[in-house]
Structures are given as C-alpha cells and as structure tokens.
Amino acid sequence: MSEIEREAPAILSEADRVVPDWPAPPAIRAVATTRRMPGSSAPPFDAFNLGARCGDDPAAVAANRVALVEALQLPSRPCWLRQVHGVDVFDADLGGPGEEGAADAAVSRSGRSVLAILTADCLPILFCSADGAAFAAAHAGWRGLAAGVVEATIARLGVPPAELLVWLGPAIGARSYEVGEEVHAAFVDADAGAAEAFAATRPGHWHCDLYALARRRLAAAGVGKVYGGGFDTYADARFYSYRRDRQTGRFATLIWRA
Template sequence: MPLRSDDPAWVVPGWRAPTGVRAAVSTRLGPGVSMAPFDRFNLGTRSGDDPAAVAANRVALQAALELPRPPRWLQQVHGTEVCVVRDAAWLEEPIADAAITRECDQPLVILTADCLPVLLCSDDGSVIGAAHAGWRGLAAGVIERTVAAMAIDPARVRAWLGPCIGLSSYEVGEEVRAALVDTDAGAVSCFVPTRPGHWRCDLAALARRRLQAMGVTQVTGGGFDTFTDSRFYSYRRDGARSGRFASVIWLEDGGASR
C-alpha cells in the first residue's frame, strides 16, 4: 500500500522520480519499539539503544515500506567511500557514506540525525544512489563521488535533499566554514555571521551548490529542520543518545526500462 503524504510517521519525497523509483524517510513516530530517550523508531545501532529494539525496528521498517528485501545498511564515518551494490554478496555493513545500485528490489539507506541525506536517481530510473552529507562529507566531496559512481551524464541525475538541521539552528565555527569555503569561494553565501568566529550554516544550500556545479540541475527537497521538528532525531538537540532515522530509496522490479 503506498504511503500517504500526510502520514506524520513518514516523509515521502516530493520529486519527479521516474516510474519504478521509490523513496521514503522514516520519523521517530514510525512502528518501533525503542524506549526513551529513543522512543520509538530508532534505526541506528551505534546510538546506545537496545540492540534488540533496533533489530525489531529495522524489521518493522521493511514491513511498513513493503521492501522487497532488507536495505543495505552502511557503517557511516563522515567519509567519501561509495559502495557499488551489484548483488547481495557484500559485507553486512561496509564502511561507506554512500551507495549506488542498478539492481532492482535492492533498497539503499542512509541514517542521519542532523546531517543531510541526499537521494539520487537517473531520469530513466536505471540507477539510484544515496549519500550521507554532513559538513565533513560535503567538504571532502561525497556528493561528487556518488554522482560519479552513477556513471551517467550529471544532467540526467535527479536529486532530493532530505531532512537535515536547518540554517537557523546550525551554528558552526571557523574550521567548518573554512573547510567548505576554501574549495568554493561562492559558498560564503551559505553562511550567516552570528558572533565572532561563528556562523549559521545552510547544509542544504551547500549541497545544492555542489550538485549544480557538477551539472545536476534537477534538485528538489530541503526546507526541513531536524533540530526544531520533533518528528526527527537530532544529535545537536538530543546529544549523544540521539537515535537515527532512515532515508530509503529502491528500484521496483517492473518499473522503468533498464
């Protein structure tokens, strides 16, 4: 059964994805069993939650989205490694911050709690991707590496920016601003000064700049703030015991021509 766009337990990307490309973002309101402070749909195994509860939540995620098989979970480290998923024969949770696949019925997933999840697909639905883009990943080029791994003309790529911490909630220091501005002088437009040596940072705007610089012009999404929206987990708001929500994308068998 298709998810309803007005169901508060889920966010359904409002992008013009081709037939066969499906995507959804979980919230803490989903069908989970985690207890406080993770209540209730935490999907991250490294947050301090009961491992049995996280395992049950992951099963519930697959059931709720009617996924054809379990997602390919990643061990995210704020890096730029991209997993190319060709079949089921790969590590349980490889160290990577992005994945792409041309395989039908193989969901990809990114876990976040303030960082930016970026979902990607080709305009013909032949390849999909997902990237974990916090400020470190953005500065190091995780989005560029993910698009390159898709091995198609960037003009044919569509991108959707998922829930992340918003400009008004994300104050950073000089080291963050320098890491992003040193490689793109125009990125200064994504920072608003607050007090000496500190700025508000717009992660979604930074991602849009990098996508557009590559030639990816079909970019939608953004407009969320995980810090102020209680549906989402937020590391900056909740601290080290914050849970993680999932951004999932998959290719349905029998969809667009591949």
C-alpha cells in the same frame, strides 16, 4: 503475530513518514522515516530508532528494522552502511555490507537493492536517473560535503549529471546550525562563493546552510534537477537530532525500485 507486526500498518500513515516531493520515475520509491512510527525503542531512542551504533538496545533496533521491511513492503532488507563521514561509495549490486562496510553512499543499477542512509541532523541525499534504471543515496554532513561525497556518488553511479534527479532529505536547518572556523574554512577556502551559505552570528561563528552547500556542489557537478530541502531536524520533533538531544536515535532515508 507479534506486537510489531500488528502495529506495522500504522507506519504507512502519511503523518509518520516523509515522501519525497520530486518527479522521480514511477518505478522509483523513496521515503524518510520518523521517530513517530510505532517501534520498540525506549527513551531516549523512542520509538522507531534504526541506528545500531547510537547506544540503543540491539534487539530493539533489530525489531524496528524488521518492522520497516514489512510495513513498507520492501523488496529486500536495506543495505545498512557503517557511515564514517567520508566519501567512499558502496556498490550495493555486489552484495549488501550490513553494518560491516564503511561507506557514506551507495549506488544500485540492478534494482534489487534497497539503499538506506541513517541521519540525525546530517543531510541525506537521494539520486536517480531520469529513466529509473540507476539510483543512489548519500550521507552528507559537513565533512562529507566538503570532502566530495556528492561528486564521488555521481561518479560511481555512472549517469550523466544532466540526467539525474536529486532529492535533499531532512537535515538540520541553517537557523539551528551554528558552526565555527573549521567548518567555514573547509568550504570557503576552496570555494569563495560558498560564503553565501554562511551567516555570521558572533565572532568566529556562523549559521551554516547545508542545503545551500549541497545545491552548490550539485550545480558545479552539472546536476540541475534538485528538489526537497527546507526541513530542520533540530526544530522538528518528528526527527532525531543529535545537536538537540545528544543521546538519540537515527531515522532512515531510503530509495529502491519497485
């Protein structure tokens, strides 16, 4: 038995992972990993980096992904997307794309898939139907949110918005996320009310609340049951943060059906 296999049970510690606080159906399982899980990645990716495109040793990433499946007793290997800050949605029931499919969200209705979103400040969003028959995961940085990844995911999932439950996972907090004109304009030019998610800091710069922007887009789409939020990956050492560290790993937010 390898060192990873011997250490894997420790990954199940509540202190080393985040379990969504939402009233999802009993069959729905979800978790956000942290860098504190025992893994194979060396600094600055230590220790449980799951991102294959951030400069880490590919062998270490592969070992961490194997440990993830074993520790969480996942029904299959996760559907790893090649995220590009867009709005394309992958139907995981048609076959997992591995690192080959460029998409920023995935949906499943068969229950055989494990959906995963990799982040290090961007907002991971989980969706499930009230009966647990359908679920989805989306990668929502500011570009994806402004472009409509939330709306695209809801449309592809095919569940009436009023019947959806949504959880907002660990992302950079507003106090840590200063942005410039490009980000402010991307939202406010299309929706004047989005200005409420920005707080001026200095000329041409604002603190940006990704959670508030996501809730606004979800509400406009007809989704009223939204949970989670309140994290700050920049300030919370449990999580990878690109803005804090630049060269860093990625943690995963996953959803599947038991």
